[in-house]
Amino acid sequence: MSEPKSLFDLPARPVQAATSSGAGKLDVVGVVGAGAMGAGIAQVAASHGHVVVIADAQESAIVRSRASHEKAAARDVEKGRMTRADADAMLARFTYIEGVGPSDLAAFSRCGFVIEAIVEQLAPKQMLLRELEAIIPAGAVLASNTSSLSIAALGGSCMHGERMLGVHFFNPAPVMPLVEIVPSIITAPFVTQYARNLVTSWRKTTVLAADTPGFLVNRVARPFYGEALRIREEGVADAATIDWAMRELGGFRMGPFELMDFIGHDVNFAVTRSVFEATYGDPRYRPSIAQQRLVEAGFLGQKSGRGFFDYQDGTSKPEASRDPAVGQAVFDRIIAMLVNEAVDAVQLGIAAPADIELAMTTGVNYPKGLLAWGDEIGAREILSRLDALQQVYGDDRYRASVRLRRAVASGQSLLT
Numbered sequence: 001m002s003e004p005k006s007l008f009d010l011p012a013r014p015v016q017a018a019t020s021s022g023a024g025k026l027d028v029v030g031v032v033g034a035g036a037m038g039a040g041i042a043q044v045a046a047s048h049g050h051v052v053v054i055a056d057a058q059e060s061a062i063v064r065s066r067a068s069h070e071k072a073a074a075r076d077v078e079k080g081r082m083t084r085a086d087a088d089a090m091l092a093r094f095t096y097i098e099g100v101g102p103s104d105l106a107a108f109s110r111c112g113f114v115i116e117a118i119v120e121q122l123a124p125k126q127m128l129l130r131e132l133e134a135i136i137p138a139g140a141v142l143a144s145n146t147s148s149l150s151i152a153a154l155g156g157s158c159m160h161g162e163r164m165l166g167v168h169f170f171n172p173a174p175v176m177p178l179v180e181i182v183p184s185i186i187t188a189p190f191v192t193q194y195a196r197n198l199v200t201s202w203r204k205t206t207v208l209a210a211d212t213p214g215f216l217v218n219r220v221a222r223p224f225y226g227e228a229l230r231i232r233e234e235g236v237a238d239a240a241t242i243d244w245a246m247r248e249l250g251g252f253r254m255g256p257f258e259l260m261d262f263i264g265h266d267v268n269f270a271v272t273r274s275v276f277e278a279t280y281g282d283p284r285y286r287p288s289i290a291q292q293r294l295v296e297a298g299f300l301g302q303k304s305g306r307g308f309f310d311y312q313d314g315t316s317k318p319e320a321s322r323d324p325a326v327g328q329a330v331f332d333r334i335i336a337m338l339v340n341e342a343v344d345a346v347q348l349g350i351a352a353p354a355d356i357e358l359a360m361t362t363g364v365n366y367p368k369g370l371l372a373w374g375d376e377i378g379a380r381e382i383l384s385r386l387d388a389l390q391q392v393y394g395d396d397r398y399r400a401s402v403r404l405r406r407a408v409a410s411g412q413s414l415l416t
Contacts (some may be wrong), residue, residue: 027051030108030136031129032100033117034058034065037145040173040321041115043069046093047174048202053107055097056156069094072174102131109135113198115143115167121269122149126157133158141191143167147218148274151184151211161186167195168215169204170363177205178363184211205362207355213278213285216351217363218271222285223337225268228256229288231333237326238357239308244320245327250335251367257308261301265294283397284341335373336385340401342370347403353415371414378416379407 029045031038034056038172042054042065056062082090097104108114114136116128129142136142142164144154155161166182179199183192196206209216228242243255258298260268269291274284294300294307295370301307309317342356353361357369374382383400390398407414 011135014048021122022316028053028111030111030114030132031055031117032105032108032114033119033145034061034096035117037169037171037173038067038117039068040171041117041145041169043072043093043174044202044204046090049093049138051095052112053095053097055100055104055107057098057100059098061308062098066094066096080281086205100128100131102135105131105135108132108183109137111136112140113143113195114140115145117145120146120149122153125149125154129154129158129164133160133164141165141166143195145169148214148271148278149411150213150278151182152186155184155186155373162188165192165195166209166211166215167199168209175370177219178359179204180209180215180217180359180363181206182209182211183217197341205358207351207363209357210321210350212348212350214271214275215357216345216359219275219350220338220341220345220356220360221364222272222275223341224364225256225260226272226285227334227337228330229291231330232257233288233290237321237330239317241251241323241326242330243322245330246334249327249331253365253367256334260291261307261309261311262305263301265291265300265307269295283395284399286397293381332385333389336389337398339370339374339382339414340386340404343374343407344401345403346371346414347401357392357415374404374414379404383408 026051029042029050029052031042031052031054032044034054038056039055042052046052046069054065056065069091073082073091077087095107097107114132116125116132118124118128125144125146129144132142134219140163142158144151144164144166145168146154146166147168151164151166151175155164158164161184165184165187166180168180168182170176170178181192181196181199192208196208199206207216213219214222231237231242232239239257243257246252246255254262270285272285272287276282276287279285298304299306302311305312342360345351345356346353352373357371360366360370361368383404386398386400404414
């Protein structure tokens with residue numbers, strides 16, 4: 001099938017078509033899924049002048065979403081970021097829908113951009129997108145906030161996958177500046193540009209990522225968790241010491257274990273397993289049995305009161321050993337894996353070097369871009385660490401990117 005010149009060409013009710021040059025052609029935004037992510041995305045759109053339709057199958061989610069919007073508006077008024085009149089006007093732009101059946105989704109027939117943020121499972125998302133596709137106007141764009149599922153698989157389930165793409169926000173959506181724009185091999189180029197322009201108009205920083213497992217940030221960040229888990233399992237250092245090393249020596253805001261506890265092990269483990277399975281068992285992304293056991297036991301981190309650390313009343317966090325030699329060994333190993341992953345992302349065409357640097361500093365608040373950090377440490381030193389690890393462990397997990405080897409051989413910057 002030839003690419004349509006406009007979404008207006010698609011066989012559905014015609015409305016003014018989205019274009020690559022403007023973001024305001026279709027002003028009504030739809031969000032399906034009123035959990036933390038969906039409610040946050042809806043808040044972002046409404047705060048930038050859009051009428052927003054938000055739906056969820058659970059009444060409790062709609063109640064929480066409405067309350068979170070009212071609380072956010074009140075906070076903005078209190079801090080002087082918004083007048084009371086403007087806050088009331090923003091809240092009036094929301095339409096809340098309980099239910100996601102055909103009659104409920106009819107409310108999305110006036111939306112120009114609809115993003116789903118429901119459970120992170122392929123089949124329910126595919127079913128929802130097919131239902132939405134039959135309802136929304138011909139000029140509308142469909143998006144998924146998935147963090148790791150195949151956009152091609154989602155778009156491929158639609159009649160017109162060319163108007164569907166990934167638009168991945170980070171939690172909390174109103175605060176985190178980064179959004180990954182992820183077209184599939186089906187997505188029409190002007191749809192990608194339209195979505196990027198729209199999200200940029202919401203004062204978000206966008207990066208373009210390929211439709212590969214984990215996209216950009218979740219893929220490149222895997223060693224921060226995975227290698228830390230491996231180091232702990234080997235008995236090289238405990239969780240508190242590894243966290244201390246990455247904060248004090250690496251400048252990270254949070255160590256890997258406190259960050260996993262903060263994210264939630266159900267979420268973090270699921271992403272790791274998804275990337276591992278989608279890459280056909282690449283050992284770089286092998287999940288940790290120790291983390292799996294936490295999930296199975298219900299020890300999900302801060303939200304359950306216990307993860308790698310205990311957050312219940314009366315408990316205190318264990319002290320790090322603060323051994324400089326151990327700390328340096330931990331940092332050197334994890335940073336080498338992170339740099340190698342970023343270099344390989346360039347090699348595999350997942351994203352441009354500039355977008356990788358921007359994504360890791362704004363999406364997960366890394367203190368430096370990983371490619372620049374690799375140049376600072378030295379590509380030869382990074383390669384030496386990886387080769388030494390691979391020799392000791394005999395594990396393809398530590399294989400160096402061919403791009404890293406070429407950079408060492410040519411003396412070129414990892415950023416080029």
